[in-house]
Amino acid sequence: MLADIGHIVVVDDDPTLRQMVIKYLEEHNIPTRAASNRSELNHYLDGSQPSLIILDLRLGQDDGLDLLREIRSHSDVPVIITTGHRPDEIDRIVGLELGADDYIIKPFSLRELLARVRAVLRRQEMGRAARARDPERGGYRFSGWKLERRSRKLTDPDEAPVPLSKGEYALLLAFLEAPQRPLTREHLLQATRIHEDIFDRSIDVQVLRLRRKLETDPSAPRVIQTERGVGYVFAVPVDPF
Incomplete structure (x- = not known):
């Protein structure tokens, strides 16, 4: 069972997909906010830090990889990137090397997305627990x-x-x-x-x-x-x- 996770932010310029993801996650007791571009995401980052960001790499005029670089320059908030199905894996590889915690390929099942969100949040909890332990010995x-x-x-x-x-x-x-x-x-x-x-x-x-x-x-x-x-x-x- 996950502890209180605050809220997560779904960043996608497709309003239908965005609302579908938000509705599904909230039905599973995960508070979720919506953003469609860089400025809306920055609005959330300037306030209380989200527990996780789901970031689409194709955002119209905004480049998701650039946004990921910006996030990683000042925060280690977990990020799951979403990408379209492409012949090569370059976006996913670059995204992981820039600091994404996981990725999921569109079209994806909402059940798989939920499982990945929960897995990343569990890792985050493990990190907090590890940092609270006694100093390492031996x-x-x-x-x-x-x-x-x-x-x-x-x-x-x-x-x-x-x-x-x-x-x-x-x-x-x-x-x-x-x-x-x-x-x-x-x-x-x-x-x-x-x-x-x-x-x-x-x-x-x-x-x-x-x-x-x-x-x-x-x-x-x-x-x-x-x-x-x-x-x-x-x-x-x-x-x-």
Whole structure:
């Protein structure tokens, strides 16, 4: 059961679709507001912060990707982008790399949209809970490497420090907490989303960056391996301390 979520904003220039989405979400006890362009969205952002934004990438004169950039420049409010069905995936990929939390392709079912909204809001609640916990303690050792949780310090087998971005640290921690187990991209997305100030949520991009720091040969990875049809697996033993 979700806690009090405030309200969400549906940004779409199609009034029929917009009202249909709002009516359905409100029937499921999710307070919802409507916006059809940049100025109307900014009106809501200037007031009380919404719990989530559903953002269409095709808004007539406004470009949804530009709006997403603006949102991410000052806020980490969750965003689900909606896109039309296109032969390529460039809009979705760019949207995720700019910081969208999820996407859904038009035409979509209202039931699927509701499920995605609830999933993103649950991740948001997990983030708040994680930030309220006690300071992190202990760490992990693997293949001569060591990660200290309190300091977020990673050292290689020669005891040289290896800097990690927040996204890389969150991703590595997710792997170390579940070693030698296939993890889906959705699981890894959720694990990295609970940390603040992570604007690149393309898991494949984050894995590539982490491989470049951990692997002797990133093109033939031995530590973080791809699990076809599932996601990734941290393939070496891990010892917590």
